[in-house]
Amino acid sequence: MHFQDRWKLIIDELNHDRVTSVDELTAKLGASPATIRRDLNELHELGHLLRVRGGAMRIEGAHIGLKVTSDDRRNSLTGQAPFFESVIHYAPAKKAIARAALDLLKPGMSMIIDGGTTTYMLASIMPNDSYNVLTTSIPILQSLLDRTRIRVTLPGGELFREQRIILNPYEDGMLQNFAAQRMFIGAQAITPNGLMQTDTLLVQSERRLIERAQQVVVLADSSKINAPASLSVCPLTEIDILITDSGLSTRDKLWLEDAGIDVRVVDILAEDQ
Known part of the structure; x- marks a missing residue:
């Protein structure tokens, strides 16, 4: 799976009221834990999610490919x-x-x-x-x-x-x-x-x-x-x-x-x- 597709799936799996763990994302996406951790760190730096110990949480309104408003x-x-x-x-x-x-x-x-x-x-x-x-x-x-x-x-x-x-x-x-x-x-x-x-x-x-x-x-x-x-x-x-x-x-x-x-x-x- 290309990383762009993986990033979109990661964002879709996150919740704003609880932590989605690395293990959950690994099982869902079929990627290695090291790959998921790297993705979460990069997405956190880009402002797409909140990286926390053991996983990540959704930031309200975060979505890769979100349409730009006027x-x-x-x-x-x-x-x-x-x-x-x-x-x-x-x-x-x-x-x-x-x-x-x-x-x-x-x-x-x-x-x-x-x-x-x-x-x-x-x-x-x-x-x-x-x-x-x-x-x-x-x-x-x-x-x-x-x-x-x-x-x-x-x-x-x-x-x-x-x-x-x-x-x-x-x-x-x-x-x-x-x-x-x-x-x-x-x-x-x-x-x-x-x-x-x-x-x-x-x-x-x-x-x-x-x-x-x-x-x-x-x-x-x-x-x-x-x-x-x-x-x-x-x-x-x-x-x-x-x-x-x-x-x-x-x-x-x-x-x-x-x-x-x-x-x-x-x-x-x-x-x-």
Whole structure:
């Protein structure tokens, strides 16, 4: 069973007034206890359920694939899917990309991890080491809470609930004093015009973050290459490294490398499925 289907079944089995145990879910879904525990931990970090000792409980209104209402869209970004929907799309590729990005981490490193689902995958598997992380992402913040050796900075601004990120349209004094060795960033698309997004506020925020980093590392699955998007965050010449999956075509790899980008292609392993 693919993990997306397993997650949906787990949510459906939970109750808001009692704990559904790992043993119950194991018997119901036919998965191993280790798999169920991992699923519960990931769903808890994503805000889909409440993880408690021995199992989990339902959060009222939690449902994977829940339709977005007009009220929700008032606090959303243009052209950006809700975080909970995006995180399960191309998830095996995102996990493989995140695993490869671990090679770029060094103890003591100061870094920016921008909001997004592939960057979230990286944060979720980072070791508990002496990193200094600035992030705009609530799920990334939640995933790092128990890793006490990692220092986390969260800039101020407005919360966009669907995408689970905080953006500030104004100059931020804290940000101006933060210097990162690397910035890990996702993308709505990567085209010959550069790293692309669909919302002007998101573009403004990411441009300011890029200015604070010595090196820009883009984590993007191959579906993002030449995908539709209208606003440029930065030209290709400002991207140092792109980590993507083996779905990248030879033609696309050539024009990316011609722009001076170190393109790293990773294979999707069985453990990513």
